Amino acid sequence: RKEVEQDPGPFNVPEGATVAFNCTYSNSASQSFFWYRQDCRKEPKLLMSVYSSGNEDGRFTAQLNRASQYISLLIRDSKLSDSATYLCVVFASGGSYIPTFGRGTSLIVHP
């Protein structure tokens, strides 16, 4: 079983919609979590970190549920420019800076 799992989608939503993705991880000792965004034919770029208490960055909210071992990304008021693949990234404990990437969730925002 892959350590980090995401629903590949695609999630097809109209502009203005709210959409949420989950990412589950199997290593209960995982310490650090992030969301990256990858546009078509482009490299991944860091979108936001995921903090235990949850965090917001504009229209984006990231949350961590340690008990159920998943992180989530909520996008409010979707824009056409939000269309991309969203990758969750998990780092194990012990000061490891080697990430495990999920396979990504594709989001398509249509007019």
Add this chain to the structure above:
Amino acid sequence: DVKVTQSSRYLVKRTGEKVFLECVQDMDHENMFWYRQDPGLGLRLIYFSYDVKMKEKGDIPEGYSVSREKKERFSLILESASTNQTSMYLCASARAGFYEQYFGPGTRLTVT
């Protein structure tokens, strides 16, 4: 801005050829990584390096080797290219002690 560059955007090689993929970063980052990305499989770590001349195997090192002679440069070597190594190859760098990785634009390698 951090810049990570890769030597080629597109590369076509024949089976059995030796292939060099070069990656250069300009932010004095200690850590560098090579990934391949395939549809449905996501990003998979091939090798990483946390210092000059240091290297560690990732999840899928078979058929690959790496070289890091200078801090800013990390090379991926396919000793004898095979068709199953056709993929998008992404290089990344990160500052020691930090999680954020900065990726290069990728090299799409086709082995025929």
